[in-house]
Amino acid sequence: MAAGDNPFPDTPFVTMDGVAAGGRATVVTSAVRTARELIDARAGGPGSGGLVLAIVGEPGTGKSHLAGDLVARTANRARTEPGRSRQLRVDGAAGGFARAYSETLIGELIREEVLGDLVEDYFADVTASHLERLDGLRDRRELIEGLRARHYDARKVIERFYLSESEIRDELRRRLHDVTGRDDFSRALALLHQGGFQTEVWAWLAGLPPSEALRERGIVQPIEGDLGAFAAFGTLTMLFARQGHRLELFVDEFDAIVPSGPGREEVVRAVKKLADVFIEAGGLLVFCALPSTYQSLPSGLRDRAHEVRLAPFGQAETEDVIRLYQDGGLFPHTPHSAAEIRRLSGGNPREILRLLHRTWRPAPELTAGHIRASLRVEPLERAAGHAEVRRVIEDALVSGGWRPQSGVRMAGTTVDHWIRLAGNKAVAVLVADSLIDEDDVARVRRRVVALREEHPATEVVVVTRGYAAPEDARAVAALVGRDVLAAGDDLGDAVRIAVEDARRRLSAFAQDEMALVLEGLERANLQHIETQRLARAILGEVSAGFDRLAAAVPAPATPGGAPAGPPPLPPRIEEHFAAASSALGLLTDTRSMFAGLFRPKGPDAPAARGVPRERRLTPELYQAIGVAVLYRGLLEEFRAAVAAWFRDAAPDRTPGPAERDELHRICFDFTTAAQRLPLFQLDRIAEQAPFAEPDDGYRRITRSYRRATVKSALQGLGDRVFRAAVDPAPG
Missing domain, CATH: 3.40.1350.10 (Trna Endonuclease; Chain: A, domain 1)
Structure with a gap:
């Protein structure tokens, strides 16, 4: 960062995923130390005890930040101490747990093929048990143990020793039923392993009604609503645990999961049951909640959870924040100005950062009077x-x-x-x-x-x-x-x-x-009159806006005057932007909104899979398209800024400290701006398209997969670009 630049963020909002991706300093308070110690002691590896951790605090006290710190901590440990854990995150649960389950959790399991591998583990284990019961094969301990350790392919073993695959599949279904206690899950997962039913099974797991093929095989009820999603995810958690795996689930904004009206008691009971499953299965469940929400939970759930309560920052923590953002120094602040910042903010970390940004100046030394004066209206x-x-x-x-x-x-x-x-x-x-x-x-x-x-x-x-x-x-x-x-x-x-x-x-x-x-x-009566006046004013503004847009559209470029393309970037940088642009395109293809509009109609038209959905254009759809346009523009501007940095920083040599600081500022500004755009709204483009092709299980599950892919490509993009750019290795 250049000398004289304000080091404090102007929008101090963070997400759990944003902190986990890196680049966010953490003030180590007693609450942070307690949470880290609990994670290290109770979730050290498969076979360790389960843990439910509640991070409780008022808005702005750092719940998302601490959750992100723990996400990164468990992920780093998994890399340095290979185990069999699987980390899942719900960064905001707008729409309730049912939506988070079907669009985030199941999407991650599809993208990583985790559940398919899990069922393969069960199949190998069942095959090994089958061998133990056969004369002449039960003594082949190396083969049996190798199957259980997945050193051998169970199907090849079945072929080699002429075993009955149908009998083993029946045993697999019985084993899955013994673990889950649910006939529908055992049948669905057995079909997932059998092959030929993957699309139908994934669609059912994501909450769609079972297809005719699944109904014929005894799966007749869908996974419906929050209660069904809680039960389904609890079942999956136990399935993983019985094979020595552990699920780690981090939920930010837990308050959005628990409704305040009808159905609250049922959802709370489902949350408690899921917490019990995680403890029994040796899993890790971390959730962030407001104090009012946490206190409203039944005592039975709170007794099983470890609560970490976030308190306002004191003088020492406030000075630590200043030093973290100023490379270890306190100047131009003093202990007195830091104390005034703490008083004015009430010790709220988010407010501390807001005030530090608003009142900052490079020199001279700041006093409490300077702080108050800079906050007063001129x-x-x-x-x-x-x-x-x-x-x-x-x-x-x-x-x-x-x-x-x-x-x-x-x-x-x-x-x-x-x-x-x-x-x-x-x-x-x-x-x-x-x-x-x-x-x-x-x-x-x-x-x-x-x-x-x-x-x-x-x-x-x-x-x-x-x-x-x-x-x-x-x-x-x-x-x-x-x-x-x-x-x-x-x-x-x-x-x-x-x-x-x-x-x-x-x-x-x-x-x-x-x-x-x-x-x-x-x-x-007055409200009705005012509504009519506003409607006329809005129509006039929209009409004028279209006129301005039409006037602003440039005439088509001639062959000799075509605009230049985007400036080039080194391949090691370009690949990150290409992946992000491609992933974003998966959710922002507005052309597909009208894919079914011009399809042939009439008695001679080819057979269609359904009728296109002719829905009205809703404000929610306009908002989603607006988010898509803004994010695309932000991505293009970010790329242009990085390209300009390369042009000025001479990419044929290692950048100096000042150049690295400038690039870090560019990447940090992108990350901050990107976190303010609600990417989850982009799903509405596909969900509410007025003339899209009819929805079915394939399209529903594909959207879930796309969502997981987009999250993977865009998460931490700023940090990845920075690391790739300052790497002196040739691209």
Whole structure:
């Protein structure tokens, strides 16, 4: 990194996979040491005891980071101490466990052919047991042990000694049933080994209804919903364990798995059963959860799990963060400025990094006063920024059916938005610049107290458009009875929710029921009018946007004026970008959306496998296509930046320290930006395509395979490019 560059990330969000891929420093706290010791002691190899580890903490305390650290730790140990473990990761469980199971876990098992190899182990073991029962062969211990160790091919042994393969297959199915206790699984896995049914079996394992061929062979029920997925994965875990293998499952954002509404108790019981299976099977289950979610789990599950609770950073850990990002040095920070960073952030690691980025400057030495001053709103920006926040709030209130008065002067203060309700009640929205010390809290307190003295039946909502230190925000929240809202992308929604909550509180003490009814009718009418206005405005913007796009499209290039292709890269670098581009293309082929639209129709048309899905174009599909376009653009810009670096850094020699720092910054910026794009949305292009070919088991399981391939190709791309670029070996 060049001298004078800000060393701290502007978007300090990490994913479990991102940390595991490398490049993220870890502050070793007592919680980190405890988690590492538990992993090392209880998951050292096949045959060791099972472990369920719960990483518990508030948002931003480092749950994903610690999980990623443990992922890398177990993966490194597996490389240095070869065993029979299989690591699986669910980096965010949006859509519940059923989706994570069918699209991530099963996809990984397909891509790596892990389950097929496992069934082959069982087949070899059954063949060895069969030999032990035969006269003349039971004494051939070397052959029998070689089969069990997979030194010999079971099929060749069957042919060599003229054994009955049908009898051995029947024994395989019985053995699988003894292990799983499920007739459907034993039949499906036996068919998987038999051959000819791979597509049908994989589709069934991924949650699709069984095909006619499977139904004819006794597999009639699909693996449905979260409960079915938990049971299926528990069955697979036990299958691996009985052959001396161990599954290691890491789940980030466990909270998304446990629903808050109907079905919660059943899912929680399924989670406990899966945890019991992992402990019995000697496996490793690590999950990240918020404290509220973890405490809501039954005591039986919490008693079996080892909890690692993440605490806020103290002074020493805050200074460690600074040193990790500044090559071991504290300057321009001092212990006093680090203490102020810790106070303002509440010790939250994510907030610490945000503040370090926002307040950083190369010189001179930073003080606590410098930190606070850099967080305050500049006087020249105050009026314009305040007006913008007011506008966002007013738009949100109007779209919600309210009639706010803005900039009302009363009780010796300015109320940014005043909403009158029935029965002489009201909701006031106050905007503050920042909350970073006691003086800021005192100013808000004076405004609230004066307002309530003049209008007692008033609920207050406070919005801060600057930084809000946790302890100061809590003081204001205690004063007004609700959390302080922060200006940001979701401010409008947050204000609508807060004002509606305030209205409900006031309505609980209402006396005039008719006034409340009339107020509700008026709001509904205003909301309808505002919705129509917004719809007309959106249509106008879309039309204008298409006009701008049409004007921006360049005319076709002439043969002599064709644009130049992308700049060349050394082959050792190009192969990483080619693999990433190819993998991304697996999920972003928008042409396939209309593959079934122009298929021949009518009585003379060739027989088709089904009717194309004529679905409407949904907002979710547009979002998915937008993510695809953004990721493709990000990848192309990353490649161009690396190509420019090679051009300037003279690729015929080993890059110097400054050049390495610059490339590291480029790769780090790509990784940070890529982690903010939700790749899982790309699946919707295939799932919701309006005129795609009809869905079937083959396409469903292929999508699961593609998802695993894309994850493998794009995960850690920035770090792989950096390592390949600075390697002096010729490409």
